[in-house]
Amino acid sequence: xxxxxxxxxxxxxxxxxxxxxxxxxxxxxxxxxxxxxxxxxxxxxxxxxxxxxxxxxxxxxxxxxxxxxxxxxxxxxxxxxxxxxxxxxxxxxxxxxxxxxxxxxxxxxxxxxxxxxxxxxxxxxxxxxxxxxxxxxxxxxxxxxxxxxxxxxxxxxxxxxxxxxxxxxxxxxxxxxxxxxxxxxxxxxxxxxxxxxxxxxxxxxxxxxxxxxxxxxxxxxxxxxxxxxxxxxxxxxxxxxxxxxxxxxxxxxxxxxxxxxxxxxxxxxxxxxxxxxxxxxxxxxxxxxxxxxxxxxxxxxxxxxxxxxxxxxxxxxxxxxxxxxxxxxxxxxxxxxxxxxxxxxxxxxxxxxxxxxxxxxxxxxxxxxxxxxxxxxxxxxxxxxxxxxxxxxxxxxxxxxxxxxxxxxxxxxxxxxxxxxxxxxxxxxxxxxxx
Numbered sequence: 001x002x003x004x005x006x007x008x009x010x011x012x013x014x015x016x017x018x019x020x021x022x023x024x025x026x027x028x029x030x031x032x033x034x035x036x037x038x039x040x041x042x043x044x045x046x047x048x049x050x051x052x053x054x055x056x057x058x059x060x061x062x063x064x065x066x067x068x069x070x071x072x073x074x075x076x077x078x079x080x081x082x083x084x085x086x087x088x089x090x091x092x093x094x095x096x097x098x099x100x101x102x103x104x105x106x107x108x109x110x111x112x113x114x115x116x117x118x119x120x121x122x123x124x125x126x127x128x129x130x131x132x133x134x135x136x137x138x139x140x141x142x143x144x145x146x147x148x149x150x151x152x153x154x155x156x157x158x159x160x161x162x163x164x165x166x167x168x169x170x171x172x173x174x175x176x177x178x179x180x181x182x183x184x185x186x187x188x189x190x191x192x193x194x195x196x197x198x199x200x201x202x203x204x205x206x207x208x209x210x211x212x213x214x215x216x217x218x219x220x221x222x223x224x225x226x227x228x229x230x231x232x233x234x235x236x237x238x239x240x241x242x243x244x245x246x247x248x249x250x251x252x253x254x255x256x257x258x259x260x261x262x263x264x265x266x267x268x269x270x271x272x273x274x275x276x277x278x279x280x281x282x283x284x285x286x287x288x289x290x291x292x293x294x295x296x297x298x299x300x301x302x303x304x305x306x307x308x309x310x311x312x313x314x315x316x317x318x319x320x321x322x323x324x325x326x327x328x329x330x331x332x333x334x335x336x337x338x339x340x341x342x343x344x345x346x347x348x349x350x351x352x353x354x355x356x357x358x359x360x361x362x363x364x365x366x367x368x369x370x371x372x373x374x375x376x377x378x379x380x381x382x383x384x385x386x387x388x389x390x391x392x393x394x395x396x397x398x399x400x401x402x403x404x405x406x407x408x409x410x411x412x413x414x415x416x417x418x419x420x421x422x423x424x425x426x427x428x429x430x431x432x433x434x435x
Contacts, residue, residue, distance in 0.1 A: 001034045001035070001139050001140070001421070001424060001425075002034075002035045002138050002139045003029060003034055003035070003036040003138065003139065003142060003424065004036070004037055004039055004132060004136060004138045004140070004141045004142065005025075005026055005036060005039065005144070006039045006128075006142070006143045006144060006148065006151065007019065007022045007038055007039065007041065007144045008040075008042050008144055008145070009040045009058065013284070013285055014250040014251075014282060014283035014284055014285060015248060015249055015282035015283055015314050016250075017168075017249070017340060017341045017342065018145065018168055018169070020341050021166070021202070021226050021339075021341050022038075022144055022166070023038075024227065024229075024341070024413050025413065025416070025417055025420055026038060027229075028413040028414055028420075029417050029421060031414065031417070032414075032417060032418065032421060037055075037136060039056055039128070039132070040058045040059070041058065041059050041060045042058070042060055042061070044058060059124060059127060059128045059131075060121060060124045060128075109121075110174075110177075110185055111184055111188065113147065113148070113150050114147070114149060114150040114185065114189060114192060115188070116149075116150030116151060116153055117150075117153070117154050119150060125150075125154050129154050129155060129159065130158075132155075132159060133158055138161050139424070139428060140162050140163075140164060140424045140427065140428060141155050141156075141159065141161055141162070141164070142165070142166070142424075143163065143165050143166070144165075144166055145166055145167065145168060146165060146167055146170045146189050146193070146210070147173060147189075148165075149189055149193060149195065150188075150192060152165070152192060152195035156195060161428075162197040162198075162430075162431045163195065163196050164196070164197060164198050164199075164423065164424065164427060165199050165200070166199075166200050166201075167200065167201040167202065167206060167207075167210045167221075168201070168202045168338045168339065169206075169337060170189070170210070171209070171213070172254070172335070174186060189213075189214055190213070190214045190215055193214045193215075193216060193220075197220075197427040197430070197431065198220060198222065198423055198426070199214075199220060199221040199222070200221075200223075200224050200420070200423060201221060201224070201338070202223075202224065202225060202226050202338050202339040202360070203225065203338055203339050203359075203363055203364070204223050204360075205360040205363050206338035206339070206359075207221055207222075209338075222423060224420060225367075225410070225411055225416065226340075226343075226344055226411065226416075227407070227411040227412050227413035227415070227417075228341070228344045228345055228348050228407060228412075229412070229413050229414065230407045230408045232348070233320070233323065233345070233348035234320065235348070235350045235404045236324065236350055237350055237397060237400045237401065238328065238350055238351060238352055238396050238397070238399070238400035239393055239397045239400065241326070241327045242275070242277070242325070242327065243273075243275055243276045243277070243327055243390060244279055244325050244326050244327050245260075245264065245276065245278050245279070245326070245327070245328055245386065246278075246279045246280075246281075246322060246323075246325075246327075246328070246330075246346070246351065247260055247280045247281070247282070247329070247330065247331055248281055248282050248314070248319070248331065248345070248346065249282045249331045249333075249340070250282050250283060250284060250285075250288070251280060251281075251282050251284045251288055251291075251292055252284060252285075252288045252291060253288075253334070254334055255282075255331055255332075256331065256332035256333050256334050256377065257280065257292075257295060258291070258294070258295055258298075259332040259334075259377065259378065259379055260278070260331075260332055261278070261295045261298060261299065261308075262298075262379035263379040263380075263382035263383045263386065264278045264304070264307075264308070265298065265299070265302045266380070266383045267383050267386055267387070268302070268304055268307065270387075276307070276390075277307050277308070277309065278304075278307065278308045279308075279309050279322060279326055280308065280309070280311065281312075281313075281314045281318070281319070282314055282342075319345065323345070323349035324349070326349075326351050327352075327396075328352050328354055328371075328389055328396075329342070329343075329351050329352070329353050329354070330353070330354040330355065330382065330385075332355070332356050332377050333355075333356070333358070333359070334377065335358065335359065336356065336358025336359020336360070336361060337358075337360060337361070338359060338360055339360050339364065340355075340360075340361075340364075343355070343361075343364055344407055346403070347368055347370045347371075347403035347411070348403075348407040349404075350400040350401070350404045351403060352370055352371045352372075352389065352396065352400055352403055353365065353370060353371035353403070354372055354373075354374065354382070354385045354386065354389065355371065356373065356374060356376070356381075357374065358377060361373055367406065367410060368402060368403060368406035368407075368410065368411070369398075369399070369402035369403075369406060370399055370400070370403025370404075370405075370406050371399055371403065372388070372389070372399070
């Protein structure tokens, strides 16, 4: 089977869960002998590994499409300027820009992208479709999220193949927009959903959420949890490690890093926790610099600079070192999340997860048995969760064992990739018998 994965890149400036999700499935599908390629959009991909050997260009280069959206004169720019703006050094620079990963200020572009061939980026869409038609005979196209639904109609029309779309945290991008834009975007996504053959959501929680938002029938959406390859992670039971608390995600307000820092300061003020340390990693964008500065000042004021370690490098090898040091992990995302692949990465290494009872976190903790949820997402409840875990060695041992076991049996990317392939076959077969 020939499969095209269309994936928005993050440029590698921060830990991109969606990018990593797509890469894990991509690797799992290739391991089964299928022929797959990644088609990056906007920015270079999160992974340092170039699975395409540099053969596939970055479409919809972030700098170029932004300039064309805001300044009409750039829509008639010569090709050499487009190539220069879309070069990897320029795009990696763009990844660190303050507005590269937030919806505020990009509402018009989001709407335009969803309009597909009727939007201001129609020439970019033509380039992508023509390139695929010339270079790769696909059996199925898989687009990374519903914000890209504007691509689906043209891809199906020109390439005559079914389209599958993943669903994960689209609301995080849309709901921060001004109400009029948010309403327009949800309506456009609902309209463009008709061009997709199957949606694949990352949790049962998010399946129900998006069924309601996009008015999807039951037969057009399925749930497939996120997974990793357990062989890629070194398992050590948590009770054999030092008492280090870990955080792995983009270091920002939305992901609740300040909640964790406040909880850590409170924990260190209690007797018996002098040895506990906090390890923070996941990168950031320019938007997050002031926030991170505030957290550093808070740590310094509490006299805990020697107990906190910020790890700038979050590449695969450095994440392995991080997992080897961490006993428990918490990413107290303020609004919850549709999943969070950092959970399966941590559990694969035998690290119990402590998450707020929001979004899909209760679903993942219940299915894995590899952690616990706390009721209210505030420092006080998180501190109590840490104390409970640290004070019960037998519980810690069991959670660590179940965390690893759940990845081997329930969140294993090889088994999940087989299910994804089954979904592809389903939409291909359905399309072949549908007039």
